[in-house]
Amino acid sequence: MPQPESSFTRAAARCYVAQSALSHSIKNLETEIGVALFHRTSRRVELTPAGIAFLASARKSLRFAERAVTDAAEAEGNVRGRLSVGAIPTVTAVDVLSTLKVFRELHPDVSINFQISGSDEIESAIIRGDVDVGFLGLPENRSPRGVDSQLLSSDRLVAVVSNEHPLAKQGEIQLVDLAEETFADFPAGTPAREESDLAFATAGIYRHVAFESMAVNLSLDLVIHNLAITLLPALFVPDTLPLTSLPITDGPSRVEYLAWSNFSPSPAAKAFLELTNARQRETPSE
Structure with missing residues (x-):
């Protein structure tokens, strides 16, 4: 599993989106769930304790979502996924x-x-x-x-x-x-x-x-x-x-x-x- 980036700029490049769009999406997510996921400075970005906990569950959710697709394909006799x-x-x-x-x-x-x-x-x-x-x-x-x-x-x-x-x-x-x-x-x-x-x-x-x-x-x-x-x-x-x-x-x-x-x-x-x-x-x- 890829490790988190310590920079919004590098993370945006890895996700093929604009840095401003990524920052805005994360800010909206933090507002929605009511906790700060990142410590931000002018030089570095780090996960907060809440962010570390969120990341672990988010990765599980992504794996379950991917698994749902592969299980559906298997039901049709196809093997897909990773x-x-x-x-x-x-x-x-x-x-x-x-x-x-x-x-x-x-x-x-x-x-x-x-x-x-x-x-x-x-x-x-x-x-x-x-x-x-x-x-x-x-x-x-x-x-x-x-x-x-x-x-x-x-x-x-x-x-x-x-x-x-x-x-x-x-x-x-x-x-x-x-x-x-x-x-x-x-x-x-x-x-x-x-x-x-x-x-x-x-x-x-x-x-x-x-x-x-x-x-x-x-x-x-x-x-x-x-x-x-x-x-x-x-x-x-x-x-x-x-x-x-x-x-x-x-x-x-x-x-x-x-x-x-x-x-x-x-x-x-x-x-x-x-x-x-x-x-x-x-x-x-x-």
């Missing part, structure tokens, strides 16, 4: 982009929004109603919270090292073999990082994470240049790069989930869930 999909950067259970391509071909009247984010952010966005369907990756001891979900797959993490790294010539390793290494990993506090931190903590091993990023390609570049090693799902590591994947006998696992709102998913969301499940079932035989 579909917002969130995914972690290391999905392996489903080819998300090709699924979105097929979905658009099947339902051209649906406007699609796609974002890459962490599992916590996607979960929260689904609960808020900003994301319809999410692909999550969670540690084995953590299930999705506040959303409906289904398990897609589980995958062990492997140590990814440069082909020039001394460990590259080894086969299977243990966490203790990585104790002196420098790591690239996801930001601290994210579920993607939690699974690795927990494994090392359980083993009583300290590890040094020098590079933190949600951008997996950056982590892989650091590994290729032998500046760090990283842990990633085994099925995600590309075999086209000068990298070596090492199985870890006592290493962590990652579980992927498909998640959606537990409060009446939209017709577009239901259609996407159905398509995703169908394509996942087809995968083994492709």
